[in-house]
Amino acid sequence: MPAQMHPNPPPRVTMLEGVYQDNLRLGELQRRARRSPTLRPARRARRSQAWALLGMALVFGPALGYLGPSLLLDGATTPLSIATAPASLYPEPPEWKAAADRPSPPAFVPVQLDAVPLLEPGQFAGSEPGDWSDFGGLLRNDRFPLTAIFGLDVQTIVIDAGHGGKDPGAVGANGTMEKDIALDIALRLRERLRSLGRYKILMTRDTDTTLRLNERVAFANDNRADLFVSIHINAYPDVRVNTVETYYFGAPPDTASLELAELENSGSQYRMADFKAMIEKIAHTMKHQESASLAASIQYSLFHNLRKLDHDVRNFGVKTAPFVVLLGVDSPSILAEVSCITNIEEEAKLNTPAYREKIASYLEKGVHDYLRHKQARTAGEISYERESNG
Amino acid sequence: MNGKVMDDSALKIGIDLGTSRSAIAASNDQREWVESYVGWPKDFIAQKVLGKPVLLGEEALSNRLSLDICRPLERGVIKEGTTRDEEAVKELIHHLVKLVDQDSDRKVHAVVGVPAESFSTNKLAIKNAVSEYVDSLMVTSEPFAVAYGQNLLNNAMVIDIGAGTIDFCIMHGSVPAEDDQRTVFTAGDYIDQQLYNFLSERYPNADFNMNMVRRFKEQHSFVGDPKGKVEVEIPVRGKLTAHDITDEMRRACESIVPPIVETTLELVSRFDPEYQDKILTNIVLSGGGSQIRGLSKRLQQSLQESGPCNMRCIEDTLFAGADGALALAKDMPEEFWENV
DSSP states (O other), X not given: OOOOOOSSOOOHHHHHHHHHHHHHHHHHHHHHHHHGGGSOHHHHHHHHHHHHHHHIIIIIHHHTTTTHXXXXXXXXXXXXXXXXXXXXXXXXXXXXXXXXXXXXXXSSOOOOOSOBOOOOTTOOOOBOOOOTTSHHHHHHBOSSOHHHHHTOOOOEEEXXXXXXXXXXXXXXXXXXBHHHHHHHHHHHHHHHHHTTSSSEXXXXXXXXXXXXXXXXXXXXXXXXXXXXXXXXXXXXXXXXXXXXXXXXXXXXXXXXXXXHHHHHTOSSOOOHHHHHHHHHHHHHHHHHHHHHHHHHHHHHHHHHHHHHHOTTOEEEEEEEOOXXXXXXXXXXXXEEEEEETTSHHHHHHHTSHHHHHHHHHHHHHHHHHHHHHHHHHHHTOOOHHHHHHO | OXXXXXXXXXXXXXXXXXXXXXXXXXXXXXXXXXXXXXXXESSHHHHHHHOXXXXXXXXXXXXXXXXXXXXXXXXXXXXXXXXXXXXXXXXXXXXXXXXXXOOTTSOEEEEEEEOTTOOHHHHXXXXXXXXXXXXXXXXXXXXXXXXXXXXXXXXXXXXXXXSSOEEEEEEESSOXXXXXXXXXXXXXXXXXXXXXXXXXXXXXXXXXXXXXXXXXXXXXXBSSSOSSOOEEEEEETTEEEEEEOHHHHHHHHXXXXXXXXXXXHHHHHTSOHHHHHHHHTSXXXXXXXXXXXXXXXXXXXXXXXXXXOOEEEOSOHHHHHHHHHHHHHHHSOHHHHHHO
């Protein structure tokens, strides 16, 4: 719904009134916050646990009937018990042991925008499990992704060929347009993923048409995409540079909102509006975890294979960035810059079907590895070491 | 400040709490700013040498080797949960207020600008930190404060490019709602990190740190065509050596262009279609990042692909937020102050 315009702006006093009202609401929150410090930490933790379990019971229980009761009631499979017995599911690789020595992140964690290390497929870039009796611990934990805990599956994959129609995207020195290369690679990826026979593969565009970002987002959401892969070709002023990088949306892990919900419910009454926010937080965390994992898998495949063809290709790594198309899509989503069109040699290669097919195959491998590891994580049947060695 | 006499001559102040720099403007015509650094002596010896329990701004930065130093507002928010950062914000606020308010008996009313999409929790944290030093306080979004101060109340967009965040705000004649505002994090610090990475890659033997990189950016940042070669001196094995960083500087600075363009178009496209063209032709850049040479021109060119676009930069970027917050503070009716 577009915002309403006021051709004749109201007097400033209306704006001042608006600022005042905002601050009155904030003042009320502040007063509640001041009342709550008397709450002892243990009591806060117990309330968080009860809140989390209640939320999961009421929302995910009915939605995942086969999982809900056992997840919530069976002592062997509660989130708490999974966290306290990780070795049976995932033997710790050395990096995780090192990570265990690091201090736990602050409750208000700013978004990380820097390039993250190149992870191998199936490896998570997360912290050690926090206190699982605390809802924040559940959200902060990356090691046991929520898709595995809740047994969520992938059925529909949407491939998005960047740019198109009136928007050529980046253009190489010899006139090669990003929109054409991205579309061709996307079509090739579609055929490859279709051949797996397990997933519904859709494309935001399969011809040279103009598509706005919000239309791409709407297409993915309307078709209930489980994964969203956006394909782009990079451009750099330095024509000698050839790069590969993969992005996912880097929204902050929103534990602050969780704490706010706790403050707002510092009495004995919980409201449905708060309840909904908690559940949305689970969905947000799931998207973040899976997007990071998918991005790591695709970047790993792209870089390690392209390096065999071009020793000078630079690994710009997995990054988070606030691209609108990644923000809007509800499902795990990534944007891969699979090549660099401003590199003249690379542009020439991109004009050969064989090279585009190779890139499509590397993307396919990245998606496939992610799905394979995700499936294994969900089933809880493999160890990290076995996968790494295999 | 409890126990002060309530009267009509309250000092009004506007504060722009920034990741990199914080500014304050007061109704007694005083304006001050400080680098948003706070440092505590590492040990007894350091405290003896420095002679102070806490150092702020440039003084903290220049003595950083002897200090536990922090920028408490990384990415525009107080890192809640870390007592040190909360304490640092309090020190910063206390310092700023002292700079403009030497009359300790006077009542102080303050408006503080915070990032556009700041969580309520963060607003609360800032409010808690500030309220110790003022008698009455309101917080508002930074770009709204800028817009108010610049009289951009209708059919306009403010893009405030700071160190921690870039804040977008559409003004349409009323206080902007959440849907009218966006915050993205590919801001000045992101450029610093990009530049640091690029330089590390190109000059692996050069010895530099993030402060030096930040300084390089502040002196030489640009997008598009350079005026000339950007050359800086960086030590290599202890010897100052000239390094050409032109390409790296351009790439780092241009890395923020796509997110700004995308977010601008996304925000505008949500607006009433009849007024979208008016917004696009009245975009104002503020914040330190707006001073990147060629940035407004590049952004305007990119946005012109979607239609006519006119973009300009605010002249006094350092104080635009604080001045806007002060304007709000001055215009706010007295009865409002008494109730918040």
